[in-house]
Amino acid sequence: MKPTLQAVADAVGVSRSTVSNAYSRPDQLSTALRERILDAARQLGYPGPNPTARSLRRGFVGSIGVLFTSQLSYAFTDPFAIRFLTGVSGAAERHGTSMLLVPLPPAQTDARRAVENAAVDGFCVYCVADEEWALDVIRARGLPYVSTASHDDAGADERFVGIDERAAARSVAAHVAGLGHRRVALLADAVLPDAPAGPVTLSGVHEAWHPTTRGRLAGFADAFAEVGVGWAELTLVNALGNSRQAAAAAVAGLFDGPAPPTAVLAGSDVLALGVLDALAQRPGGTNPPVSVTGFDDIPEAASAGLTTVRQPAEEKGRIAAELLLDPPADAAAGQVLLPTALVVRASTGPVPRS
């Protein structure tokens, strides 16, 4: 049907190898012949070597996979994920590499299959909740990968780019504690695989499902432990998804009790903005004021006046892709910790006297 390399070779009267060389190794044949071959190819409507066949023979594809938590279409609604992708795409561009976005079906068997079937040379794994299974598949395929969330059994030779989640979380929590807050709620997405929205009880931070969540909650707890507030005294609230709506739904009713929290520490800016939405909607208005903090410092955080922790999102993506695309010789250089910064804005203030 469509012409193949062989068809072009026959038309010109040369061997298949020579036509292949005309495309892939121009120095291996005379310019005249090369022109003749390319002309014939144009005549025949030959679109150049079939990428799949070429990949098979060459042993590499020329594209990297990007793996996302949950639904791929959600990732595009998450400003932090988008900035991460921006970083990845910049690096990919520079390397002339394509990016394959692989949607993961809900069932894990299917999801494994999706990772097994992705035609890529390696993966950037963006925080797949409970990502171990994905890393297992990738390792089994013998493909390189860079992870962005520290998982618990990371080997010394695993490439990684991230932040010190715990220390970063601690810094913002210490700021809130320093303002005098003692009745505090912690809000996170998918604390446990099947927890409902709203307050949940965990015997300790280690029970949290997602490694990133574990790190951040631990940091929050650290800061409050230091001022004498134990884990049991903190209210942990679960959101069904990392969205403003989910956050607003999760904290509905949280402030209606007799001793409501005076501050909410959210695991992401998106969640924090949802808390602000919920507070703004409240019949009582925002009085007494509730301090709210986020995490990430997405663009919207600035205009909302949200106190948060800044982490370099695009940088994270860029470095992830670069660690993948040209790995440092030194294994230690493959584990990158990025700086974070506490950004204090109007959403936090002293505890109101009651």
Place this chain on the structure above:
Amino acid sequence: MKPTLQAVADAVGVSRSTVSNAYSRPDQLSTALRERILDAARQLGYPGPNPTARSLRRGFVGSIGVLFTSQLSYAFTDPFAIRFLTGVSGAAERHGTSMLLVPLPPAQTDARRAVENAAVDGFCVYCVADEEWALDVIRARGLPYVSTASHDDAGADERFVGIDERAAARSVAAHVAGLGHRRVALLADAVLPDAPAGPVTLSGVHEAWHPTTRGRLAGFADAFAEVGVGWAELTLVNALGNSRQAAAAAVAGLFDGPAPPTAVLAGSDVLALGVLDALAQRPGGTNPPVSVTGFDDIPEAASAGLTTVRQPAEEKGRIAAELLLDPPADAAAGQVLLPTALVVRASTGPVPRS
């Protein structure tokens, strides 16, 4: 090195075909044998059929390409493009298909090569400026595609999803004309391939480079022609890129003359926001006020109070992907025009009396 299908076959003592069937056609062999094969595979660390080899033999890849104007990393900074991608990803997800984002190198020869080498089953072409060459390559490869910008020689059988650019542009321009504006500037990105930033002169709309720009400018011109303002009386301003910064730079000095425009019609919301930025920065402030309109109705437009034309961005992506992934039997159903709506906000008002 890594085990192949053959290795598993040898280990179990069956034929290669049978192992293949164990993965791809479970109904072709007994459950017992299948289990035995999958176990052996696990033992050997065989990660399942090589995706590239499988694609070669099967004749399809299981992923669709998305082609973007200009740099891929810019696309991620464009809110409209992101919403488009969101739509595409939703559809891809539902079909179990991956998305390949292909960065296009600046040189056209290289860009052609990139499109030729993409291992995909089809393309969603998002408004590649001067996209004909890309469509040529795709057609030569015999791959299906869906375009989002109407190009001039679209055949009746070409799949397409878009809006009536001209009518949509006309509606917002008519609104501005109705407010009495007669000294008007039109702002667009990349009006000509090599035009500098700032005012440019075109003998007519048809000279504009980008088909989408042509459509929108034509609509603007239509509305003003109707109130007696000819093309030559409109100021056309070129921006070097679709960004707030580029727009702000493009209109620098535009309002300093003796008879400055009282309205600026921008070809996109991002450009319009840039104009608002520039106006806000002006020493004179926003007095007299300048009416500004955008195009697309991205989320930021609402908070900026920008008058604009809404087009369903996510829908556009979703439909593009769906036209590609399961094409309608009826060719006419492959050409979709989406509705648009004029959204009037605070950024437009009557001409100030001078």
Place this chain on the structure above:
DNA sequence: GATCCAGTCTGAATCGATACAGAGAGGTGC
């Protein structure tokens, strides 16, 4: 005039799987 070499081109082997026709075994129906 023999030797060597760089520049071109060829042929066979190979990448890792899937498709398809068909072989063999075991069971059914009459």
Place this chain on the structure above:
DNA sequence: GCACCTCTCTGTATCGATTCAGACTGGATC
């Protein structure tokens, strides 16, 4: 007892290229 089926499994051809060792040519070198 024979024809006929169904269920499993096998073998060979094939997808469309790249690789690499070597063959050939014509000219430069000594």
